[in-house]
Amino acid sequence: MDPTRTLEGYLELARPGNAVAAGALTFVGSFVAGGLDAPVAVVFAVVATAAATAAGNAVNDYFDREIDAVNRPGRPIPSGRVPARGAAAYAGVLFAVATAAAVTLPPLALGIAVANLLALLAYTQVFKGLPAVGNVVVAYLTGSTFLFGAAAVGGLSGPTWTLFGLAATATFAREVVKDVEDVAGDREEGLRTLPIVAGERPALALATAAMAVAALASALPYLRGTFGAAYLAVVVPADAAMLGATAWGFRDPATAQRWIKRGTFLAAIAFVAGRATVVVA
Structure with a gap:
């Protein structure tokens, strides 16, 4: 297997554009809540969000690999660039990074992070196939990036x-x-x-x-x-x-x-x- 193609596959698996965008939304939540006086907390919140989003993308692709073989065969797992087990391990590392950043934040922010992690893990296996429920879960997870950013600096x-x-x-x-x-x-x-x-x-x-x-x-x-x-x-x-x-x-x-x-x-x-x-x- 071509190492360059494999590396590109892992990078694509994380959807870096989406991860960075999610981190940016967390920053917006912190800014709207008036959090520029707590820059360290903002940085950790942004890192936690970006890493968790990347991990969630990898988990989603792991569980959706058979669906993607029909809808999006060019994605990393169905295209053969990333093995399914490698994607799962990659997600685990990214979740560990997100957790390490989140535990430095106030209790409310940590609580939101824990709730989001549980929702994210349950989404593909439990909620995704339920009419509208999966859509609501994803909607909450996206909107909560703003709540997480605000909670990281002390207020909603x-x-x-x-x-x-x-x-x-x-x-x-x-x-x-x-x-x-x-x-x-x-x-x-x-x-x-x-x-x-x-x-x-x-x-x-x-x-x-x-x-x-x-x-x-x-x-x-x-x-x-x-x-x-x-x-x-x-x-x-x-x-x-x-x-x-x-x-x-x-x-x-x-x-x-x-x-x-x-x-x-x-x-x-x-x-x-x-x-x-x-x-x-």
Whole structure:
């Protein structure tokens, strides 16, 4: 086996882009909670999130290797670049790194980390094949990166909860759209995802409705006077991108789920902008 291809396979298994992005979201949670006075805690929280996300990606690919052989044969395990046992061991090392970083943080942050780890391990074996339940678990895990970042510096503020809700709802919508994209492989594996059980169009209608509610709720920090015009100027196009992309899932699920993800990060930037103007003022 070519060592270069194997190394590339392990790197791809971790999805470094996703891991770094998750770490960035944790930083946003810390910043929104006013945590710049605790830089060491922020660093450990970011490392814990990035390592746990990478580990979760590896675990997911380990358990999904037969499904991926149909839906995504180029991924590291079905393509033969990474052995299944190697992927499991790799995930274990990454989880150890995440744990070592998390134990340095306050009890609330550590509690969130433990809950997330249990949810992550149970996701593929227990929740993934249940209609909508697996989507909700992934949505929580994504949104909780903001809660974890805030807890690492000592507090969960109102804007942090709003950010959690917006990110979780956007992720739920994206996961439903992805399930529509993956119907063929999921049906072959006997999974009971929402599009398979309820139908593709009803599932997409639910995702669009949920996104619309989240977009309306994102106005709360502005209406309450917590954040000002800078926040509104960024969150409105973010909401428009996420809502429009979810609706686009009826035509092109693959493109839609990518744009929902981009909209989520734009929404996170809105909270950064809102918090930054408060700090400057």
